[in-house]
Amino acid sequence: MRPAPLVHLVDDDPAIRDALTLMFRSRGFRPRAYCAADECLAAAGPQTSGCVVADMRLPDMTGVELTRRLRALGATPPVVIITASAGASLTVDALAAGASDLLEKPFDDEALLASVRRALAARRGERDNDAETRAILARFGSLSAEERRVLAGIANGRPSRDIAQGLGFDLRTVELHRANIMAKANIDTLVELARLSVIAASAKAGEAREPNPPLRRRRSNLRGAAAA
Amino acid sequence: MEQSSSDSRAGLEETSASTPLLRRKADESSRLIEARLEAILECLSDAVLSIDNKGAVVAANAAAGALFGCSSEALLGAEAARLLPENALSASERKTEALARRLDGSTFPAALTVKEARGAAHFRVAVIRDLTEERAAEALLCELRSELAYAGRLAAMGELAAALAHEINQPFSAIATYVRTARWLLQRKQKPSEEIEEILDKAGAQAMRAGDIVRRLREFVTRGESVKTVQSLAELVEEAKSLGVAGARQVGARVRVAARAENDHVLADRVQIQQVIVNLMRNAVEAMDGAPQRELSLSTSAADGFARLDVADTGHGLKDGAAAALFEPFRSTKATGMGIGLSISRSIVEAHGGRIWAEPNPQGGAIFSFTLPLAERL
Numbered sequence: 001m002r003p004a005p006l007v008h009l010v011d012d013d014p015a016i017r018d019a020l021t022l023m024f025r026s027r028g029f030r031p032r033a034y035c036a037a038d039e040c041l042a043a044a045g046p047q048t049s050g051c052v053v054a055d056m057r058l059p060d061m062t063g064v065e066l067t068r069r070l071r072a073l074g075a076t077p078p079v080v081i082i083t084a085s086a087g088a089s090l091t092v093d094a095l096a097a098g099a100s101d102l103l104e105k106p107f108d109d110e111a112l113l114a115s116v117r118r119a120l121a122a123r124r125g126e127r128d129n130d131a132e133t134r135a136i137l138a139r140f141g142s143l144s145a146e147e148r149r150v151l152a153g154i155a156n157g158r159p160s161r162d163i164a165q166g167l168g169f170d171l172r173t174v175e176l177h178r179a180n181i182m183a184k185a186n187i188d189t190l191v192e193l194a195r196l197s198v199i200a201a202s203a204k205a206g207e208a209r210e211p212n213p214p215l216r217r218r219r220s221n222l223r224g225a226a227a228a
Numbered sequence: 229m230e231q232s233s234s235d236s237r238a239g240l241e242e243t244s245a246s247t248p249l250l251r252r253k254a255d256e257s258s259r260l261i262e263a264r265l266e267a268i269l270e271c272l273s274d275a276v277l278s279i280d281n282k283g284a285v286v287a288a289n290a291a292a293g294a295l296f297g298c299s300s301e302a303l304l305g306a307e308a309a310r311l312l313p314e315n316a317l318s319a320s321e322r323k324t325e326a327l328a329r330r331l332d333g334s335t336f337p338a339a340l341t342v343k344e345a346r347g348a349a350h351f352r353v354a355v356i357r358d359l360t361e362e363r364a365a366e367a368l369l370c371e372l373r374s375e376l377a378y379a380g381r382l383a384a385m386g387e388l389a390a391a392l393a394h395e396i397n398q399p400f401s402a403i404a405t406y407v408r409t410a411r412w413l414l415q416r417k418q419k420p421s422e423e424i425e426e427i428l429d430k431a432g433a434q435a436m437r438a439g440d441i442v443r444r445l446r447e448f449v450t451r452g453e454s455v456k457t458v459q460s461l462a463e464l465v466e467e468a469k470s471l472g473v474a475g476a477r478q479v480g481a482r483v484r485v486a487a488r489a490e491n492d493h494v495l496a497d498r499v500q501i502q503q504v505i506v507n508l509m510r511n512a513v514e515a516m517d518g519a520p521q522r523e524l525s526l527s528t529s530a531a532d533g534f535a536r537l538d539v540a541d542t543g544h545g546l547k548d549g550a551a552a553a554l555f556e557p558f559r560s561t562k563a564t565g566m567g568i569g570l571s572i573s574r575s576i577v578e579a580h581g582g583r584i585w586a587e588p589n590p591q592g593g594a595i596f597s598f599t600l601p602l603a604e605r606l
Contacts, residue, residue: 013398015434019405059480084397105401109408
């Protein structure tokens with residue numbers, strides 16, 4: 001049996017840190033809490049294992065910046081961003097910068113656990129067996145070719161107007177496609193649409209290239225792959 | 229000219245009249261003086277009553293009749309104490325304010341000066357001015373100021389809405405996690421119930437935290453009559469902080485609060501002073517957006533009969549010579565906002581008898597300060 005995985009919690013709100021520490025501990029993880037990105041970075045190195053769960057707005061930097069600095073230190077643990085003020089563009093930015101996932105506060109615990117488990121599985125190279133990723137791909141399974149092209153634009157973080165221009169559609173058509181995608185995939189919010197579109201695009205990109213691409217490589221291909 | 233004026237002052241000492249208006253010319257008869265005096269009294273818009281040593285009105289001008297709701301003749305012989313409160317009738321150099329009573333019993337606010345006639349014991353002259361219109365204008369001004377302050381609060385909250393949503397989301401997120409974890413633990417029956425109770429208590433505390441922010445927010449956006457109460461400035465800062473820090477988190481600023489006075493109680497409209505504090509905090513936070521160092525410190529103190537708050541930031545600071553113009557309306561240097569926050573703040577602080585100003589922070593950035601008179605002084 002594997003040892004209980006580490007979860008590095010970075011949030012400046014003491015109540016959130018405390019609640020997540022209790023939650024992860026009760027679910028068989030080993031939580032470590034930090035109140036600022038600096039503290040987390042000071043403890044991180046190439047040997048750092050587990051998963052980082054970081055707030056988007058930390059006192060010293062953003063969660064996205066923390067992700068970049070961790071990578072610069074040679075630390076490769078996946079980073080799940082949590083935020084109390086999400087937006088679709090923020091979501092795409094975070095995922096494009098190498099975060100594994102982004103969840104809006106307040107989130108369902110099961111959703112956060114699933115996200116952390118998926119990120120850890122991907123890190124171990126078990127991504128292909130990841131039921132969660134397959135489920136997300138399945139949700140987009142019934143999209144038309146045109147809807148797929150719009151979805152790729154969304155995953156690329158482009159506003160509707162840009163997508164319309166790029167594809168030679170008018171704005172209304174893009175909005176209609178977007179509404180259809182959300183209805184077909186059963187998605188309620190633009191943030192969720194952005195999040196799922198990036199996960200799907202990144203899974204596709206991984207499939208197309210190599211069986212188990214390293215995380216950074218996979219992410220750096222994200223924009224190009226999604227736009228293709 | 230020099231010469232002649234000192235001459236006439238010398239002559240004055242021999243006459244009984246002490247004011248230049250009633251100065252007797254060498255050839256003027258006392259009849260003529262009386263006529264002049266009467267004409268002057270009839271021209272005045274203030275009521276003038278002459279009261280004899282028994283407290284009865286012996287003379288009244290036309291304005292007095294108009295003011296007390298009758299002819300001036302009807303006032304003759306009336307007891308002065310029927311028209312004005314007894315204590316206001318004692319002779320004094322100072323102008324006092326009192327509630328005057330018309331003959332029909334209705335009352336009106338009045339300013340009055342009572343003076344004893346020279347050489348005649350207990351013979352007094354009372355000059356009375358109706359303050360009804362002045363009071364109405366003051367009330368209107370006060371109402372307009374409070375409406376403007378209210379509009380300013382709505383605008384401020386509009387600009388802070390995203391930050392506040394974030395601030396309220398935090399405790400909700402903690403509650404969701406606490407409650408779900410407690411449920412999971414209950415289901416597994418792995419933990420003693422005290423531990424689960426503790427988790428639920430924490431969830432309860434977070435619900436109170438969220439409720440607290442919502443309550444302050446509601447107070448802030450409710451249109452209310454201005455009510456002044458005595459309270460500690462440090463406590464007002466503490467309360468306003470829960471709204472003011474919302475923006476600080478957005479730019480990753482650290483907020484420090486220091487209370488340095490033992491007694492900093494002021495007579496103040498709580499919501500309006502909090503509005504000033506929130507506004508200064510917001511300005512400070514916006515000034516620090518993108519600055520390398522982002523420290524916001526609020527410190528309260530008291531000296532020379534005034535409580536004082538200093539809001540210091542480490543932002544981009546003040547432009548040379550801009551400090552005074554900052555408090556003029558529509559002077560915003562920011563991309564967003566109407567530029568009325570500081571002018572509303574100034575009108576609030578000044579209406580409270582205080583002062584507001586800005587100066588450069590020696591550590592870089594700016595310090596905005598205001599004072600309010602300590603309650604014990606009022």
